[in-house]
Amino acid sequence: MTKNLLIILLVIFSFSSQATNLINDERVTEQKNCFTWIFTDYDSWRNGMEKKFKRKINSEEKLKQTLARFDSRFGKEKFDLYKTNLSCSTFEYLVDGNVVKGYIIKPKVSTEKLPVLIYNRGGNGNFGGVVFGSMMNNLFPIANEGFVIIGSQYRGTFNSQSTAHDEFGGSDINDVIALMDFIPSIEGADAQRIGMYGASRGGMQTHLAVKKVNNIKAIATISSNSDLQKGLTYRPEMEKVYLHRIPNYEQNKVAELQKRSVLNWVSELSPTMPILLIHGTNDKRVSVKHSMDLADALSTNNIPHKLVIYPEDNHFLDKNKETAEKELVNWFKDYL
Template sequence: MSELRTQGGKMLKTIKHTAILSLFTVAGFTGMPVQAGLDVELIKTSDCFSGTFASYDRWIKKLTEKVSDKPGSEQRLKNMKELFKKEDFENYRENIKCKNIVYKVNDAVVTGYYVAPKGQSNLPVIINNRGGNGRYGAWVFGNVYLQLFDLAKNENVAIFASNYRGIYPKLPGKDEFGGADVNDVVALPLLFKHFPNVNPEKVGVYGASRGGMQSLLAVKNGLDVDAIVLFAGQYDLLEGQKHRPEMERVHKARIPNYEKNREEELRKRSAMFWMDEIDNDIPILLIHGDDDKRVSVDSSIGLDKILEEKGFTHKLSIYEGGGHRYGENAEAIRSEMMSWFKTHWE
């Protein structure tokens, strides 16, 4: 088992496909192997830099309108302008290709984003799985801008980021918090052919918070990747409820059959119980802050022990004082993530 510690934030159009995947257990829903057919359709794409986001001034005007009647609006607006600088916006608009994507997975309609540097080809792919549930934590232009634009531009990677089903109540499909929504991630490689600048032979998956669970479930269910990087993930939802009891409200609202089969449903979503169903040739990097109040660092420590037992290539990096967000460790975490992916893309 390898562990690193850090201090002070420093390193220590519409085209339809039917995919018949090999035998696997679909997120453990039935408890027995089934042959899964994913009916995947790219419904549409559109330029992110359009509408409200067609110009910096139009975007800032919209943001100003949103905060103008809120307490501390002047400071909020000042903070936003510091966070979203005009020169950065213009640079990204010139150098980044950003697409809103809408795709269908079986009967569900899913939204997400594709981000890549312009004028590049043969780009490695990162599938970036978000945290949160439903609309909470969903990818929108602002957090795509902050988290994905610079990463794509400076690391020369293409990024696919799914919102998972269920963020829009009027669209078919519900977020089951690691249920059928896992297919929304498994389906993403079937969209690669519509983005000719990507290299489908070099794929990594990254997941933060809930995205850690989502990533491992997707790989378990047939997502083919070269490497995995997980940040602040909960890998035992039963223990997670003890640490943060309020999560039961989310589980109860999202997970089908929760009331009748609580323990079974939580175990299905807890990687601690089924890592032997994932190929141990896939290298896994776990990152966690030891001051994370939402998901205890013990979650990553426990999974790391299992990875050792199962013969995985793995590493655990613990950031002293780090919380559930990247904070001052953001640059170090990104560097570690990219180093892990690049090593295993070679």
């Protein structure tokens, strides 16, 4: 009797586990709900963050200020809204023999199939990886407007696999392209309406990815670079990242940077794929000149685009976050 009960429980668990998968593809494994562990509710998450803050902050007053900023940025009302409206999972998939981590966010309820956005994150390695806070701050608001969002952490991120290395626009582009294969297996996703966008380094990933696929209808970049070699004159310290990430960088510096710089191959971009460029003039990490120079080149090559510049705003567009989100949402609603 005990054995039969165990078998029944295992079958039920297996069925319920499969039923909650947001991607119905056997190549996608380890699908886990984002709203678990300390992220089950807002108070649990906040308490977890408070413990983390306490390890670094000795002053009670500074701790209160930090928690106040946390509440201002996130907040229980916003958390509950997104948990009610959205489904979110992390997952793993295999690319070039590497286990790569990804994430998917989608509205729980929709009367029609929804357009899909592939999101390309910024940073490199674990730095800039998409954790729950960045999902809630940057991706949940977009998905809540009626989009399925899927993205890659890129190989080597949050992963101890010794052979997996983020090449900053090298073989990691395959991690982005591989996501395309899973879109038809997402319930409620319209595989005929796919857009792509990226922030910072993610803009480079976006341009490199669309060179290899032809079914992306529109793209957008936020605070992104367009010429890595020229970018070193704006921010020389980025060379440390290139030395660490890009294979054979010292031997082939110019060639490797040019390969990753859309400004060198603008003429190869599709004349039917509109491009949105968003940037702040006070961006200290990626100069606004990257987007301005690219917009000039797009005009010269008659490629449809829109350049949106926010005066005095920074790399993260903190002063115009909601306005920039509306710009992005309207762009993809118009073209997808």
